[in-house]
Amino acid sequence: MQILQFTDKGIYCPAGNFFIDPWQPVERAVITHAHSDHARYGSKHYLCHKDSVPLLLLRLGQDISIQGVEFGETIRYNGVSISLHPAGHVIGSAQVRVQQDNEVWVVSGDYKTENDGLSGQFEPVPCNTFITECTFGLPIYNWQPQNIIFNNIRQWIYNNQQAGKNSVLLGYSLGKAQRLLYHLRDTTEQIWAHGAIYITNQLLRQQGWPLPDLQRITPDTPASAYKNNLVIGPPSAADTTWMRRFNTYSLGVCSGWMQVRGHMRRRNADAGFVLSDHADWNGLLQAVKATGAEQVYTTHGFSSAFARYLTENGIPAQEVKTAYGDMDEEPAETTSPHNNEEGL
Structure with a gap:
């Protein structure tokens, strides 16, 4: 039937x-x-x-x-x-x-x-x-257990701190960002976030999800605030003026596509972590x-x-051909007039 x-x-x-x-x-x-x-x-x-x-x-x-x-x-x-x-x-x-x-x-x-x-x-x-x-x-495409991946990310953040660099991780505002925040919540004194991630995080915290409180990045946030702290943004922020505020930083991309050599280079990333939803x-x-x-x-x-x-x-x-995205997680937010993935 x-x-x-x-x-x-x-x-x-x-x-x-x-x-x-x-x-x-x-x-x-x-x-x-x-x-x-x-x-x-x-x-x-x-x-x-x-x-x-x-x-x-x-x-x-x-x-x-x-x-x-x-x-x-x-x-x-x-x-x-x-x-x-x-x-x-x-x-x-x-x-x-x-x-x-x-x-x-x-x-x-x-x-x-x-x-x-x-x-x-x-x-x-x-x-x-x-x-x-x-x-x-x-x-x-075969994923390592996520505890291994997060241990690697923690070591990367530590190495960046020792080198005096900001650690900037890119992950989608719904899904990847929550995994990063949940598993990395104790890695730095504060975690700073792009507005799209901050808004989603605040909503989920209000619903009772065990996510850390974030500092929202605004145009007035001084560059010194990011030093030795973790910054999380959406993939859409890569290669934009939003990234230029961080002075010396190391960029990490979290995506299943990082399994294939060459994707990290195309994303202009310093580190690629094979983490997929x-x-x-x-x-x-x-x-x-x-x-x-x-x-x-x-x-x-x-x-x-x-x-x-x-x-x-x-x-x-x-x-079967569908209109669903072929990306790792989530395509750019363009389907609703209420979305503002680019906003601070």
């Missing part, structure tokens, strides 16, 4: 008359998480996990109609059952389970299988058909097999290669 269809507006359930992560405005949108390539402005009503509600209100505007639910809670639209399950990608991220009669489809959204301490543990959901991302769907090759394979799916659709990233590998190994799979 074809419960879900791939349309020019997104993944559509005809029987339930709803879309999952639509990339055009629709009547009813079920949202996996608050990144801008999955949650777009203009739909009449949004359904998401309760932890994504404040993030969507921040990014899409306070005037949207939105409903938040718990993991495992069942919602029914025209006889079709919907429930959300942990994806482990970023705070509030969810997979969408859709059931009609005895047929079950699961849309993964974006996910990672290592628990980062904030986003929850990815939960494989048994299904007949699994729609999976495969941003890093090649065997070369997406599953690596082994994580993708483990997730697919754990669902027991008889059919798999692959989206964004190395979708063609991953589908071919699955098919050659006994799991029927095919690639």
